[in-house]
Amino acid sequence: MDVDAVELIAAMAERARIAAAVLATMSDSAKARGLEAAADRVRVAAADILAANAEDVAAARTAGVSAALCDRLTLDPARIAAMADAIATVATLDDPVGQVIDARTRPNGLILTRTRVPIGVIGIIYESRPNVTADAAALCVRSGNAVILRGGSEAVRSNRAIHAALVEGLAAAGLPVDAVQLVPITDRAAVGAMLAAEGAIDLIVPRGGKSLVARVQAEARVPVLAHLDGINHVYVDASADPAMAAAIVVDAKMRRTGVCGAMETLLIDRAYPHASALIAALSAARCEVRGDAAVCAMADVAAAQAADWDTEYLDAIASVAITDGVEGAMAHIARHGSHHTDAIVAEDAAVAERFLGGVDSAIVLWNASTQFADGGEFGLGAEIGIATGRLHARGPVALEGLTTYKWIGRGSGQVRG
Structure with a gap:
C-alpha cells in the first residue's frame, strides 16, 4: 500500500x-x-x-x-x-x-x-x-x-x-x-x-x-x-386495484431507474386478472421486460435467464414472474431478494399484513412505490x-x-x- x-x-x-x-x-x-x-x-x-x-x-x-x-x-x-x-x-x-x-x-x-x-x-x-x-x-x-x-x-x-x-x-x-x-x-x-x-x-x-x-x-x-444490492420486488396480489397496481409498478421501476430503491422484479399473483395490462404498462414506459414462462406465454417479451432474478439492473429493465399467491411471492423474495425494499399492492388487508410481517427486508411497503426508500421521504432529512x-x-x-x-x-x- x-x-x-x-x-x-x-x-x-x-x-x-x-x-x-x-x-x-x-x-x-x-x-x-x-x-x-x-x-x-x-x-x-x-x-x-x-x-x-x-x-x-x-x-x-x-x-x-x-x-x-x-x-x-x-x-x-x-x-x-x-x-x-x-x-x-x-x-x-x-x-x-x-x-x-x-x-x-x-x-x-x-x-x-x-x-x-x-x-x-x-x-x-x-x-x-x-x-x-x-x-x-x-x-x-x-x-x-x-x-x-x-x-x-x-x-x-x-x-x-x-x-x-x-x-x-x-x-x-x-x-x-x-x-x-x-x-x-x-x-x-x-x-x-x-x-x-x-x-x-x-x-x-x-x-x-x-x-x-x-x-x-x-x-x-x-x-x-452497508448494503450490497437493491434487488427490490413489487408483488401484485389478486386483490389489487388495477389502476393503483399499474401506477405503482411503473413508478417503482421507471421514476428513476438508477437509484437503489428502484424495483427490479415484478411478481404477479397467478389469480390477478390483469397481468398482461401490467406488462403492457411497463413496455409502454419503455422498460424492457424479461419474463418467466408464464409471462412469455401472455406477452411478447424476452425470456428471463436464471441470473435475471439476482440482478440489480439500475436500468430500464425488469424481470417479471407469476407466483402462487403471497406465499409464492414471499418464497421468491426469500430466495432472490437483497433485504433492501419490497412492496405489496393489495386491497386484502390480511394478505398485506402477511407480507409485511413475513418479508425480511429493511423496508416493506403496502400500496406504495419502492421509490420511497429514501431518508428524505421518511422524514429523516438526508440519509x-x-x-x-x-x-x-x-x-x-x-x-x-x-x-x-x-x-x-x-x-x-x-x-x-
Whole structure:
C-alpha cells in the first residue's frame, strides 16, 4: 500500500478526532447554525458546482460510463437546490445527541440512563453521486461526528466544489473545519488506508456499486454499515386495484431507474386478472421486460435467464414472474431478494399484513412505490445510506443511526460492598 496514502489518512483522522471532540460538546443551536450557513454557501456556489459537474459528466461520457451512472453523477439547478434544502432540513431536525433512550432507578437509589452520543469519526466511501458529499456532511455534523469523505474519481471536481462551499459555511459559523474533510487524492490506496484505519476511524459507510461494497466488507478492519444490492420486488396480489397496481409498478421501476430503491422484479399473483395490462404498462414506459414462462406465454417479451432474478439492473429493465399467491411471492423474495425494499399492492388487508410481517427486508411497503426508500421521504432529512444488515441500524440511516449510546449513572454515595 502507498505509504503516502496511509500517512495522509492517519493525519486526516487525527484532525477529525480533534474536531469530533469539539462537535460533541457544541450546542444544538450552534450545529444548526453551521448547517444553515453551509446550505447558504452551497446555494451561492451553485454556478461553480455546476461548472465543475459539467466537466465530470463530460469526462464520464467520454470514458463510456453507463447512462444510469451518468444520471447519478449529473447535477442541475434543481438538484443543487434540493441538496441545499436537504442540508437546511437536517439543521431543523431534533439533535439526537444527549437524548435519553431509557432510564431506571435501582433499589439502592442509583439512577441509570442510556444516552445517545456520537460515534466519533466516520469514513464515507462513495461513487458517482456528488450529493452524498453534502448529505453525509450534514448528517455527521448534526449528530456530532466528524467525517472523512472519499468520493469516486468520476465526481472529483463536483465533490471538491461542494466540499469547499460546505467548509466555508461551517467556518463562518464557528464550527471546526476539520469536521468535514475530503480525501484530496483519487488513488485507490486511500480507500485501503481508510479500511485499515482501525482505532482512527470508528465506522465506514460505503455507498456505491457492488464491487466497491464487496471490497469494503472483505477488507475492512473497521466496522462497516452497508448494503450490497437493491434487488427490490413489487408483488401484485389478486386483490389489487388495477389502476393503483399499474401506477405503482411503473413508478417503482421507471421514476428513476438508477437509484437503489428502484424495483427490479415484478411478481404477479397467478389469480390477478390483469397481468398482461401490467406488462403492457411497463413496455409502454419503455422498460424492457424479461419474463418467466408464464409471462412469455401472455406477452411478447424476452425470456428471463436464471441470473435475471439476482440482478440489480439500475436500468430500464425488469424481470417479471407469476407466483402462487403471497406465499409464492414471499418464497421468491426469500430466495432472490437483497433485504433492501419490497412492496405489496393489495386491497386484502390480511394478505398485506402477511407480507409485511413475513418479508425480511429493511423496508416493506403496502400500496406504495419502492421509490420511497429514501431518508428524505421518511422524514429523516438526508440519509447516509440504506442499511440492510440486522445490527446497529437498518433501513435509511440518518441521525439516530450515526449515534451510539453510553450508560450514565448518578448516585448518592452507593457502594456495592
